[in-house]
Structures are given as C-alpha cells and as structure tokens.
Amino acid sequence: MKRIPPSRKLRQAFEETLQGYETELHPLDVFVKLGARYMLQVALEQEVEDFLGRAHYQRGQRRCQGWRNGYESGKVTIAEGFLEIALPRVRETEEPFHSRLSPLLKEGSDALGRLVKEMYVRGLSTRDVEGMFIEALGQQILSRSGVSRITSRLQKDFDSWRKRDLSQLKVVYLFLDAVYLALRQGTKEKEGVLCAYGILENGKKVLLHLALGGRESYDSWLSFLHDMIARGLNEPLLVISDKNKALRRVAREVFPHAFKQPCLAHKMRNILCKLPKKAQKEMKPLVHRMFYAGSYEEGLKRGQELIARFKGNYTSAMECLEEDLKECLTYLRFPEAHWRAIRTTNMLERTFGEGKRRTKVIPRFPTESSGLRLLYASLITASRSWHGVKMTPDIWWELEILRKEAFGEQSLIIEREAAVV
Template sequence: MTQFQITLNTELLHQLFIGDSRDAGIAALLETVLNQVLKAQSVEQVGAEKYERNEDRTTLRNGYYERGLTTRVGKLTLHVPRHRDGSFSTELFARYQRSEQALLLSLMEMVIQGVSTRKVANITEELCGTEFSKSTVSELCKSLDPLVQAWNNRPLIKAYPFVLVDAIYVKVREDGRVRSRGVLVATGVNMEGKREILGFAIGDTESEATWGAFFTQLKDRGLSDVDIVTSDQHSGLVNAVRQQFQGVTWQRCQTHFMRNIWDAAPKALRDELKKYVRRIFDAADMPTARTLLKQTYERFQDTAAKAMQILEEGFDDATAVLELPEACRVRTRTTNMVERLNREIRRRENVIGIFPNRDSVIRLLGSVLMEVDEGWGDEKRFIDMRAYAAWKKEKGSRT
C-alpha cells in the first residue's frame, strides 16, 4: 500500500484545536490532506518530482483544475493534477462520494417536494450552498442509481455457508402519508472466511412473503451452499428460511434470545440467570449444553417459570452452532455483525428522518452498504474456515 507524507502548518493546527469553528478547522485539515495526497499520487504516476529529470518519468505535468467536494464539514476545494497525456487518475474519493452524494440527493428531494422541516432545509443550504431544481436532482440520480442497482443485482458466484439476516425500519412518505418500511439485509461469509453484504430489499412488512421474495432473489443471483442461517425469531423470517432453504440449519440469535429470557425473569434474578444461560451458550458440545440446561432449569423453575419455559422451547435453535467447529461458533451464533451494520445505516439515516420516497431509501442505504462492503473486502478473514472445511470433509466421509 502506498504511503504518503503529509505536512501540516502551525496555523492549520491552531485552527483545528483552538479555533472558534471546529468544523471549519476539520474542513481545512481535510482539504490540506487530500490535496497533498493528490499531489503525491501525481508524483507516483509521473515517476518524478516537479522539475525533476530522470529516466523513469512517464509523462509531463500540465497544471491542475479545481474540483469541489461537499462533505458534512463543509465544501472542500481540491486541486486535481493534469498530465499532458491525460493519464492521471485517482480512486481516492470513490467510496466516500457515493454515500455523500446519496445523502445530499435525499436531502434535496425533501426540500423540493416540500415535505422537509426547516432544519433539513437549512442543512441542505449549508451543505450545497445553492438551490437545486428537479432537473438537477434527476441528472445526479442518473449517475448514482445504476451503480447501486448493479451492485445489488450482481451475481453471487461464491459459496456462502454462513448467512446472517436482519431488518431495520425507516420512515418513508408514500401517498401523502408517512409509513414504516422494512429494509431487509443479508450478509454472508464465504469459504475464504471473508464477510460480504449479499444484498438488501425494501418490504411493506416483515412477512414470510416479503422475506421469501428476498431470499428467492438472492438464490436467483447465485446464492448457494448455505449451511447455517442466523436471525432473530420473527415468525415470518423463520418460516421463509425454512421454506426457501430446506435442509439448512437455522440458528436463533443468542443475543435476542437472551433478551427474551431476561425480560421474562424477575429483576432480582436476572443477573444470576444470565450467568447460567451464558454457560449454556459457551458449552463445548451439545451433551454439555443439555446438562447445563437441566441445572439451570432445576435452579430457576420455581422462581422464574416463564423464563424457563422460553429457555426450554428455544434451546435447540439457540444452540444449533454447537454442531460446528469451535472456531466457527462465535461469529455465527448471533446477528451482532448485522446489528453493527444496522447502526451504521441508522447513523446516516437519522440525518434524513423521513425519506421522500423509496428510491431515496435505495439510493442512500444502498450507497452506504456498498461503502461498507468494499471496506470488508479489504479486511482479513472474518472466520478461519479451515476448521469448517475439515469438519465438512470428515462429516461427508462418515455419511
């Protein structure tokens, strides 16, 4: 990975830490850093510093042009280098700009359609510095929407033994009313041990039909070799998993399951009960887990009967991962990975509040998911799949 040396002057640092406007200081810092990165990339691609003569030089510089970049801390002015042969290129802002542009478009649509609050209008004016016509919004959408659609419809060519699914709800204005709509998100872990966002969809309700249609779309795109599906216990979701992925093991999210047990227990017993249930989840194997279940039931059957009923009824589904090698259990026994992703979505979505239409939901959240997915692609293995591959091979030889 290329390393860049960034130089900051005293005045800039003073503005950042002591100045009256915190955002202005951050904007000045960001603008300085990005312009120095662009300059360094130009040196790298030319093969020589400015005015330097050497045999490695590939082309000549031809000045620069200014390009504005709107961010949450203000509008930046970037000096993008020009090369004589037009060869300069940078992908530095590609991921960042998609979600920023989607956020901007959603805000602009709210202002144009007259459904935004004064606060949102002020944010839009501050970010953009100008008013936007419908034709401007439409033109900007043309460059962003196809990227999101292409990503969300891309072929899934790898095997994904572990799939985790969850939903988040957003407010959308439809037919003159504000309605709650579910955004269904699926993530997967491939045989390389890396996680990916497989896709998303918007549904009127979190029903079996809605989840079933989403799963059908994923399978049509190539989703295959699924072994474990992890989710909460929403009945429509669970029924769709069993219908669409017959023979696949459903793992009930242990975090959600723990909350269900916790809520049903008397307050005075909750902390002690949590320790007992945690021991069940952390058991080395299923026989040990059943022994611990029996001990827990005997301890709390008289004082927390309702909680014990929930524990007994959900035990098998919540401990399904105990079939897997120990190295694969922690990452697949809960939907915490998707919950963290949902928090990132919510952080961006809270700026909007109420989306003007479904297209703006797809545009913003799709761009955020694309951004996160590309970041995940740069990470190391999420799960060590060597133990899983060996377990599958041994299991296959026995059958």
C-alpha cells in the same frame, strides 16, 4: 481509437467497489469522495453535451459546430479533501465554450461539496437537483434533461449492486436481520429494512442484499430470499437469524437442509424479558454459561438442568428457552474458530447502528429508494472493515463433515482456496 470519457472510468471503478471486488478498505469519507468525484465528472461532461447538443461520439445531425478536444486536469476542494477531475475542452465552435461549473470547482465550495455528496447518497429527484445547483452555484448550470440523466444514473448505480450475480459467491454462513427506520416523507411510521450478509468458503464476509420489508412479514422475507436465489445464491451450511417467526419459518422452507442458529443476543433478551427484574440478575449468568459452553453436549446438559431447576417458578422464560434449545447451541457443532462470528447477528446490528446514525441526519426521504440508498452506502462502506474468519485444512474438513450430514452424498466439496484470516 476512441477515448473513454473519464466518467466511464470512474463509474467502472465505483461499480467494482459496489459489487465487492477486491479493493483497499474504504472508510465512509473515502467512499463518499469516490461517489462525489464520479458525480462531478458526470456533471462536467453533461455541461459539454448540453453545449454541443450531442453525446460523446454521437454521430448524425449536429445542433451546433464544434468538437470535444480532450481534457485538462483539475482539482476541487470539499470537506473530505481534494478531488481530482478532468475538465472537458472543446474546439472549433462558433462561440467559445466557457464552463460555468469549472471556476467554482477551482475555488472550492462547501455548498458544492454538499451538492455532490447528497446527489449521490440521497438520490434526489430531478427538481431537487435543479434546486441544489441553484443553491450551490447561484444559477442553473445544466439543462433539465441533463439533470434528469444524472439522477437516472444514481439509481442505476444502486440497482447494479442489488441485481448483481451471486452465483460466484460460495456462502457457508448466511446472516439475516432487519432494522426499522422512518424512511418516507409525510409519515412517522417506521419500516423494516431487510438485510443479508454472508461468510464465504474463503473466509471473507460480504454484504449480499438490502430491501424494504414492511413489517417483516412472511411474504416479505420469502421474496427477499427468493430474489437472492434467483441471482444464484447457493443454500448455505448455516443460517443465523433474529427471533422473527416469519423469518425463521421462511428460512426452514427455502433452505431445508441448512443448519439453523438463532441469534443468542436476541434469545437472551427474550428470556430475560419474561422474568421479574430481581430474577434477571440471577438468571443472566446461568443462561450465558449454558449458551457459551465448551461443547454442544455440555451446553445441552446445562440447558436441560436449568429448565428443570426453574420451570416451576419461571415457566414462561423456561418455555422460551426450551422451545429451541438445540438450535441455540447449533453453533457449538461448528469449528471453534468460528464460534464468535456465527452465534449472533451483532455485526449486522452494529452496522445498522451506523446506518441509523446517518439517516437521522436526514429524517425523511423523498422516495423509498433514496432512504435505502443512504443505508446501503453506510452498510457497504462499513462492510469494508469487516474481518474475515480463519479457514484452514482442518476447518475445511470439519465443515465438510457437517455439509455431508446436512446435504447427504450430493454435497459439494469445499473448494481449497487461499484463506483470508
């Protein structure tokens, strides 16, 4: 029976993390350790492949005599702690195999720790990785073709997440937002990074998609949503989004039956910015009282009274409120236990804050993929700490009533699965 190389086992574990399978919570340091361990193992196995001139279990003509002979356990120290690795062994070679990488792993190296983390998170080019091996170890350890194979694996890891099947994720609430980051070398221009996460029928929250979106154009958002639909995303019951007009237009076209909820935090800022500074202090608690009413009917009543009272003096602000007043209060029609979770996209913005903080450490990226990969690493890790929402039989029943209103008699019955609180 063939032995599976340790790197394949690590990659399988890592891909399960990337695809959102059930795992323990992973703070960023643990997440990076997993990626670092995987990349180190790949480098060690690639060193043996370069020495023997053939891949694992590859048959055919051999460049030199010798066989792989299992592994011995080893550890390497980086800033985040110890990494367990498997050191490859070979036998029956014309010349003894001496790994130039393993002695440095045993001693530990700050430069080496930076090397493996940046290899994974940044997705450097072949030339970048070659230079970092020399910087960290004082010499080139792997062949250029070996380094090239490592860098190609980095892209595959990220792509596997972006292309994964979404048909098994029954999304009830879909959140859409964007963040602007300076991603490319040679320019100060910031680009929109589009992001989507969902709350599923079992109450879990999951990061769904991440992509460049230019200036958040209609076409960018349309392509973004069509990508998820092509991978099996169902039409959600409620779409929560920011103020972007192109996004809201696309959401109505792509998800015509779903309820729509503008982010109330964005809406509050839009209203207040249309008021004189002195009036903002008076208006904010009044709008807040209307947005956070105890029921949809009460919120609508307060909103209409507010508009009638102030439209003469603050026309622009009240027109901003009036244009989508009913949609702003949509969340109040949903189960009260979910109100806090579905009235804003604040969780995405807080998560984006972590991504922004990390991208500032590396102000520009060699490629757009490397910038996306760093933001992705931050977001997927932060998503591990997201708390789910409560799902009970009563809540399921409320959602089913709304689902039938939105989708008619052809609606799907919500699955009665175990809830995650």
